[in-house]
């Protein structure tokens with residue numbers, strides 16, 4: 001932190017490679033010991049030694065670089081005050097359109113109440129303090145979410161909240177009591193999803209227990225052995241055990257009917273013997289349980305398979321970080337008691353389908369929020385980047401691009417909130433019947449928006465949009481990874497088709 005009051009004259013005399021001070025935003029930085037370590041080289045620093053380098057700095061660096069190297073700051077200038085906004089953990093962004101409408105102070109919203117706002121604030125602080133730093137690190141080195149972070153999410157009941165509203169939240173203190181488990185609704189769920197994904201680390205986000213989110217819900221609802229259900233739920237929500245959903249195979253992705261993993265009953269009828277492979281299983285590398293789709297005698301069934309010597313897991317390299325723990329699994333005569341069956345034998349489609357609405361809706365929450373972060377990055381960059389002697393935003397073509405990006409974010413968020421309202425007010429049975437189509441259409445539209453936004457973002461950032469570190473890193477990552485949202489949880493075209501096919505079921509018989 002600044003501890004001296006200095007003058008521009010005194011700074012000017014520190015202008016050599018050995019004794020190098022610069023001014024950034026009315027503060028003085030002593031870079032003498034950093035010159036040789038500077039990733040942009042020593043020459044550029046020597047060129048600005050002793051001067052005000054604010055414009056040069058912000059033309060090339062994210063503000064967080066300055067926060068990271070704040071120890072170099074030795075003082076402030078006499079009679080001057082810093083002007084650049086210095087965001088702190090938990091802060092809302094002040095950049096226009098960087099927050100959804102309900103979080104902007106000048107607007108009203110019919111859906112969000114005080115408890116949603118309290119939860120949003122607490123979640124943002126938690127994510128900024130504990131999730132973001134780890135996420136950025138793991139995204140780079142490809143290692144898995146730490147047990148320390150999992151324990152923290154378990155203690156605060158974030159793990160339990162991520163499963164959405166339900167009995168599993170009753171009686172729990174959520175993030176120190178900002179919301180009661182009994183009042184937790186789908187708008188709280190939306191808040192948790194949209195805050196969790198603000199890490200700028202797409203692979204890590206999936207690595208951070210997303211396997212649990214899409215599989216434990218099926219265990220809660222469908223595992224017939226209630227004592228086993230409670231034990232698995234307690235173990236997972238307390239962070240002791242990990243779980244993932246193992247449906248897709250090399251043989252079958254969205255076409256669940258084509259899967260080849262088999263579950264055959266032993267002659268005494270007490271066990272299933274499971275054989276086959278699974279591909280693209282998120283979190284599989286560190287999972288203790290696999291909610292596994294299998295072919296049984298007359299159809300498709302879902303069975304909870306614990307890790308054992310008969311279950312082998314290998315990492316799959318994908319275009320996002322290995323931190324997601326994307327896995328190839330082989331079941332080689334894995335023996336599981338029949339009490340591990342979810343729902344009825346041969347009627348596993350009901351189990352899987354009932355899970356899909358929430359999973360797809362959650363993916364929409366995260367994609368829309370990430371699109372907004374990318375739009376914010378572009379808006380900030382266009383506003384500060386100088387080209388041909390003026391700011392990028394002064395070019396009408398750039399403003400057109402930003403307008404398009406903002407419009408996608410606002411439209412998609414409004415549609416999402418409207419669907420969330422339906423989820424809050426329809427019974428589970430009504431939701432299953434009526435919302436599959438609309439959520440499918442929403443997800444397929446959202447990932448088309450993501451496609452547009454990724455495309456524009458890279459063009460706005462230019463070479464930086466192709467570079468994994470520095471100013472354009474968020475845009476680069478989004479462009480590299482947005483397709484995960486278009487494929488995972490149901491491919492874009494399949495979901496669009498589902499939306500229309502479901503609508504056709506309600507089509508009037510009369511010719512119109």
Ligand code: HEM
Pocket residue numbers: 022024029031038039040041044045048053056057060061062065066069072469470471
């Ligand atoms: C407190 C002062 C500074 C710190 C802590 C700092 C730190 C960094 C860091 C960490 C990077 C790597 C890129 C990134 O991750 O964003 C970088 C790149 C760079 N820096 Fe600095 N820097 C400082 C001041 C300056 C100044 C004043 C200039 C120019 C006059 C400059 C020119 C550059 C250049 C040209 C690059 C390469 C940018 C690119 O590849 O796009 N730096 N700096």
